[in-house]
Amino acid sequence: MIRRAVRLAISLFVVVTASFLLVHLVPGDPVRAALGATADPAVVAARRAELGLDEPLLTQYLNYLGGVFSGNLGTSLTSGDPVSSVIATRLPATAELAGLAFLLTALMAVPVGMWVAVATHGGRRRGTDLAFTSVTGICTTVPDFLIGVGLVFVFAVTLPWLPPAGADTPASYVLPALALALGPSCQLARIIRTETTRVLGQDHLRVARSKRLPARRLYLRHALPNVLTAGLTVGGILFASLVGGSVLVENVFAWPGLGSTVVGAIVAQDYPLVQAIVLLLGAVVLVVNLFVDLALGLLDPRSTLTRS
Missing domain, CATH: 1.10.3720.10 (MetI-like)
Structure with missing residues (x-):
């Protein structure tokens, strides 16, 4: 049971990392997609800063890990709901x-x-x-x-x-x-x-x-x-x-x-x-x-x- 629990923890870590990388490697700007093509660039930049998407990828990953372990999965970009x-x-x-x-x-x-x-x-x-x-x-x-x-x-x-x-x-x-x-x-x-x-x-x-x-x-x-x-x-x-x-x-x-x-x-x-x-x-x-x-x-x- 201990051996399988360790394997489960490692597998979950791999899933967390893979889900983060796969989504961020997809081309496109999610903030621009959520706000619309005609949104003001200043509003788009402010929204990206609010969501932490302007930070380096490693920083975003560490913040994502912290949110997962604390139960905070973030806010939906389209609906604004948790x-x-x-x-x-x-x-x-x-x-x-x-x-x-x-x-x-x-x-x-x-x-x-x-x-x-x-x-x-x-x-x-x-x-x-x-x-x-x-x-x-x-x-x-x-x-x-x-x-x-x-x-x-x-x-x-x-x-x-x-x-x-x-x-x-x-x-x-x-x-x-x-x-x-x-x-x-x-x-x-x-x-x-x-x-x-x-x-x-x-x-x-x-x-x-x-x-x-x-x-x-x-x-x-x-x-x-x-x-x-x-x-x-x-x-x-x-x-x-x-x-x-x-x-x-x-x-x-x-x-x-x-x-x-x-x-x-x-x-x-x-x-x-x-x-x-x-x-x-x-x-x-x-x-x-x-x-x-x-x-x-x-x-x-x-x-x-x-x-x-």
């Missing part, structure tokens, strides 16, 4: 969408992957094997935002069953959550299928099968715990893809979350807001991976040695 309040307003929508998508990923991938492994074990049902491989392979290569556009066209335009945008009703969550979850669930289902096939060939499963145990007990009690170890490992990686995919998917569905906010902030060159959102999303991914490591250590102590 960045922390903007994030607090938008974060719940993104958290709800990402959490629902992650839950859908697990609920779709684990049963489907295990069922296909059991159905095709020993070379049976080659048609099912081919269909599963083809469908999941196609879904994993299509970007999330294209899946979202397709879902809108089918279920909101052609068949007006669901709302195409917004987050006003529970039905509004269906399409964006599916757009986020479909690709990762196909990736996870392929991993679950592979691991289940491997587990089914192990000796303890053969012994359990020879005892004529019920199928539910055989697969849920003896196979599932061994499969979940690999599923957790991949799940932590897929969560990062959910966070990244939410940036584009939220813009497709006009979702009032951090994804649409960061795209608008990038267009407006709102440095403080972009830095804070990138830092937050990166920190969330790192913390989730830390918890995945700890959960793996609890489920299978041998994984702690192999992953260290």
